[in-house]
Amino acid sequence: MYFLFKVVSLLPLCVLQLIASWIAILLNSYNSSMKRVSSINLKLAYPELNIEQHQALLKTTLKSQCLTYIESIKIWGMPQKYNVGLIKNTFGEQHLTEALNNKKGVIVVIAHFGCWELLNAWLNLYTAPMIMYKPNKHKSVDRFILEARQRLNATLVPTDENGVRAIFKHLKQGGLTVILPDHLPKASGGIYSEFFGQKTLSTTLVSKLASKTQCNVIGLSCIRDQKSEFNVHCLRLSDNILSKDLQNSVDCLNQNLEEMINVSPEQYIWSYKRFRKVDGNKNLYTSSTI
DSSP: OHHHHHHHHHSOHHHHHHHHHHHHHHHHHTTOHHHHHHHHHHHHHOTTOOHHHHHHHHHHHHHHHHHHHHHHHHHHHSOHHHHHHTEEEEESHHHHHHHHHTTSOEEEEOOSBBSTTHHHHHHTTTOOOEEEOOOOSSHHHHHHHHHHHHTSSOEEEOSSHHHHHHHHHHHHTTOEEEEOTTSOOOGGGEEEEEETTEEEEEEOHHHHHHHHHOOEEEEEEEEEOTTSOEEEEEEEOOGGGGOSOHHHHHHHHHHHHHHHHTTSGGGBOTTSOTTSSBTTOOOTTSTTOO
16 A cells, blocks of 8 residues: 555646546445445534535535545655645635744644645644644555655654643643544543534543643634635634633534534535434434434
8 A cells, every 4th residue: 555655646636636536426326435424424414405405515525525535645645845835825824823923832723624634734834733643554554644744844642641741741832733623532532512413522632732721722724626726724713712611612612613614514524423422322324313
């Protein structure tokens, strides 16, 4: 896989995007796992859509997800200069620079949305982030991704208590960290909070770090436009995330994540089983629940 990814990353981006579009057509033609899970999640998140609207959004998101995955391989294999050059416009850049300048520390919140891998290269233009890194279970894939991560200025820390302590210290010193909080956490690291209409287990990591450090919390997205070009959107998230009330903080963070995703909902990774643990222990991924 390492050498396959190396070869794929050398292909022109436009060719890779065309291949991704073909793959999406195949996935939509059959009852693929990506299609099935995405369909369930979209029905949960946007119950107001009629059948035609749902099918149109499902088709679009399958293509977008395929684009995201194949673009990530390209980005991992290319140098920072090339990757930064893919970004055509930046909106709200002042929110990041102001946060860095006040020396209170910065948590950058990124969802699994758009071309988030480009944001690593972009952030490294401003600072040296500290980022949690969980090794990929496939060693050859992990080697490829790790090489990409280590080319940048980022400091990688493990996804455990040692990593959390390192990030806490980094924030207290005015540093920046990046966290993707829209994953399904372990029970010990989450509380139930509404996300796209579902009271689902949600991570408390951002909220606890923000509360203890009273740092800046910035939202960052890299959205693909109709020309398949990339634009960075940076915004300051609600101060309520800094609240000592953990439930209030997590609720507010989830609401902010929804607002970020709803800018271009088809670009979210809807094929992830985000709602595996909802209040009441229902299994929302069986055919009888939707």
